[in-house]
Amino acid sequence: MSVVHVIHENPLWLPPLADAFDAAGVPWQELDLSSGTFDLSSVPPEGVFYNRMSASSHTRGHRYAAELTAAVLAWLSRHGRRVVNGPAALDLEISKVRQYAALEAAGLTVPRTVMVQDDRAALLAAAHRYFAGQPVILKPNRGGKGLGVRLFADVDALARQLDSLPQDEAPVDGIWLLQEYVRAPRPVITRAEFVGGRFVYAVEVDTTAGFELCPAEVCAVGDAACPVGETVVAEAPRFRILPDGIDAGLRAKLEAFLSQAGIDVAGIEFIQDDAGRTLVYDVNTNTNYNAGAEEAAGVAGTPRSGPGALARFLGAELAGGRRLAA
Numbered sequence: 001m002s003v004v005h006v007i008h009e010n011p012l013w014l015p016p017l018a019d020a021f022d023a024a025g026v027p028w029q030e031l032d033l034s035s036g037t038f039d040l041s042s043v044p045p046e047g048v049f050y051n052r053m054s055a056s057s058h059t060r061g062h063r064y065a066a067e068l069t070a071a072v073l074a075w076l077s078r079h080g081r082r083v084v085n086g087p088a089a090l091d092l093e094i095s096k097v098r099q100y101a102a103l104e105a106a107g108l109t110v111p112r113t114v115m116v117q118d119d120r121a122a123l124l125a126a127a128h129r130y131f132a133g134q135p136v137i138l139k140p141n142r143g144g145k146g147l148g149v150r151l152f153a154d155v156d157a158l159a160r161q162l163d164s165l166p167q168d169e170a171p172v173d174g175i176w177l178l179q180e181y182v183r184a185p186r187p188v189i190t191r192a193e194f195v196g197g198r199f200v201y202a203v204e205v206d207t208t209a210g211f212e213l214c215p216a217e218v219c220a221v222g223d224a225a226c227p228v229g230e231t232v233v234a235e236a237p238r239f240r241i242l243p244d245g246i247d248a249g250l251r252a253k254l255e256a257f258l259s260q261a262g263i264d265v266a267g268i269e270f271i272q273d274d275a276g277r278t279l280v281y282d283v284n285t286n287t288n289y290n291a292g293a294e295e296a297a298g299v300a301g302t303p304r305s306g307p308g309a310l311a312r313f314l315g316a317e318l319a320g321g322r323r324l325a326a
């Protein structure tokens, strides 16, 4: 039978999607690529493949899951399978540098960023050269959940703390990013969710408690998905769906970016700074939705929720494919 195959490596992120698929009557099965063996001379199963491989997969012990996924997607593409969030999306998921190139090509503004190969002396030299006299953010090129994202008040603070950075925090692809700190008038970022390339809703996320902003419920408290030390438990709800959405011009630009970049599903993060500039700094092609915010906005369990919109979109893709095949 033709089904939606969900490519992923973290089962803890699946239940909201499973509920939405069941509610919409969409047949699906998981394809866990935390490991795998594939006979490349065989033909892949029928159906639509939805790629949810995560940039942070290496933090769950799945060091090569993203690389395995890229290889599997090549095999699926060779057989003409429809892959939602296909190779181009995965390519951006695992590299902020490639995200920024694609965002700028689509006319969006990204924070000033300098990339440095993983060498602490070079990092310090670059910080002095490009960010002297200002706060600076240090983050890995292949990110996820805010892990390893640090703000330093100035380059001296970076210099003092660089030696004490744990070795295992070296960026997994060997690339560090030094980035201008975008100061927002209020301590919030916005994350706009898109399904089928179209805007669904935006959440405002309170950043006072830190930079680890994974919206999934399993990330909100100490849980196997988020090893101890990664989690921040906030008292007030940190995620709030914006009733009026986002600026129409920005929305159109972000949708055009997704179309140009070959991305069907994404959560795109941006900050509006003191000067009114909108700076886009993170594209999550593997996105999770905040259940509490969806409840509060009255969209939980409906097609206007993230999982609901996804189930509807993927169900339609599956039905379209079935019609073509018939």
Ligand SMILES: Nc1ncnc2c1ncn2[C@@H]1O[C@H](COP(=O)(O)OP(=O)(O)O)[C@@H](O)[C@H]1O
Binding pocket: 111, 137, 139, 143, 144, 145, 146, 147, 149, 179, 180, 181, 182, 183, 189, 207, 210, 211, 212, 213, 269, 271, 281, 282
């Ligand atoms: N340039 C920046 N200026 C201000 N805050 C930032 C900047 N970059 C990241 N942050 C904060 O850190 C969080 C995590 O950074 P992000 O680039 O999204 O990494 P990840 O891919 O791990 O989610 C952001 O959501 C934001 O709150």
Ligand SMILES: [Mg+2]
Binding pocket: 145, 146, 213, 269, 282
């Ligand atoms: Mg982020």
